[in-house]
Amino acid sequence: MSTINERILDAQIKHSVYLERYKSGVLKKIIGQLNRTEADLIEQIAARLVKIEQRGYDLGVDTTKRLNDMLANIQERRAKVYTAFANQLFNEMVDFATYEADFQIRLAENAGIEIDLSMPSNAQLKAVVQAQPFQGRLLREWGRSLERAELQRIQDAIRIGITEGQTTDQIVRRIRGTKAAKYQDGILEIARRDAEAVVRTAVAHTQNRARMEVFNANSDIIPGVQYAAVLDSRTTEICASRDGKVYRLDNAPPIPAHFRCRSIYVPYFGTPQGNRASQFGPVPASTNYAEWLKSQPVEIQEEVLGVAKAKLFRSGKLTLEKFVDKSGHVYTLKELARREKL
Numbered sequence: 001m002s003t004i005n006e007r008i009l010d011a012q013i014k015h016s017v018y019l020e021r022y023k024s025g026v027l028k029k030i031i032g033q034l035n036r037t038e039a040d041l042i043e044q045i046a047a048r049l050v051k052i053e054q055r056g057y058d059l060g061v062d063t064t065k066r067l068n069d070m071l072a073n074i075q076e077r078r079a080k081v082y083t084a085f086a087n088q089l090f091n092e093m094v095d096f097a098t099y100e101a102d103f104q105i106r107l108a109e110n111a112g113i114e115i116d117l118s119m120p121s122n123a124q125l126k127a128v129v130q131a132q133p134f135q136g137r138l139l140r141e142w143g144r145s146l147e148r149a150e151l152q153r154i155q156d157a158i159r160i161g162i163t164e165g166q167t168t169d170q171i172v173r174r175i176r177g178t179k180a181a182k183y184q185d186g187i188l189e190i191a192r193r194d195a196e197a198v199v200r201t202a203v204a205h206t207q208n209r210a211r212m213e214v215f216n217a218n219s220d221i222i223p224g225v226q227y228a229a230v231l232d233s234r235t236t237e238i239c240a241s242r243d244g245k246v247y248r249l250d251n252a253p254p255i256p257a258h259f260r261c262r263s264i265y266v267p268y269f270g271t272p273q274g275n276r277a278s279q280f281g282p283v284p285a286s287t288n289y290a291e292w293l294k295s296q297p298v299e300i301q302e303e304v305l306g307v308a309k310a311k312l313f314r315s316g317k318l319t320l321e322k323f324v325d326k327s328g329h330v331y332t333l334k335e336l337a338r339r340e341k342l
Helices: 004-055 061-111 122-130 139-163 168-176 187-217 237-242 289-294 298-305 307-315 333-341
Strands: 224-228 246-248 264-268
Touching: 004 061, 004 139, 004 168, 004 187, 004 224, 004 264, 004 298, 004 333, 061 122, 061 139, 061 187, 061 333, 122 187, 139 168, 139 187, 168 187, 187 264, 289 307, 298 307
Parallel strands: none
Antiparallel strands: 224 246, 224 264
């Protein structure tokens, strides 16, 4: 029969599988909002550049003024876009923080902890999103940072294009990218990748900080946490080196440890002195994601990999290289809750 710690670790890994799909769902919704504004941005840039080009790219006072006017207009519009981006992500994360905290309490109860755990207040969970920075900035500050970086790249592309005597079409292609490359070779693709990194890291930050609020509120029975990294080809050295280590609540290194970090903290019901044993039974010392997936029923393997790849995985013909959603499904918070109830 499995121990409480083993059941909790198993449930946490399964929860992480579902959260990867939730991240993809949040990403699809929020990056989609940015993508929908690109057509207006490109149209605006092209229309302004055509007028400047017709008068001649002489780099004189008049051209400089027109360029500055255009950039000021772009800045005003993009500021609204990224403010909406930050607001949407903020609201999503506030709801997610509450969900994650509640999930941790229900998980412990279902694993067999016969003690009522305390739930952090709404104000504490909102502060996770509002007042606790990740990777050096608050969530809303990340929105402004993305906006400034995108504007700088657009400004540089336009000025370089004019200096090199490029046409409006050439400058626009530099910004938007080419159809042949599915528009992934323009500077706007850099903005999308940066926004994706912020969204994924924001979810990881909210997930782990909400957990820590629960653990701190119940420090009398949860004195420590175990670091659990995803052990695959994309795991960074810092996360791999911490995997399996047990920390006191007051000295646990922050997660996310880096952008796109997928590591999590698991509650440790015992004495965190480096000993893997506790009053609730041994903590598995060598469990990684691939080993865990091998131990799961067929339906879970197919949920993660899809039917065909799950069959190859069981036969040993497919190694697990990425901790990602293989089927293309994404979850909203409601769908995540419904799936985990099942």
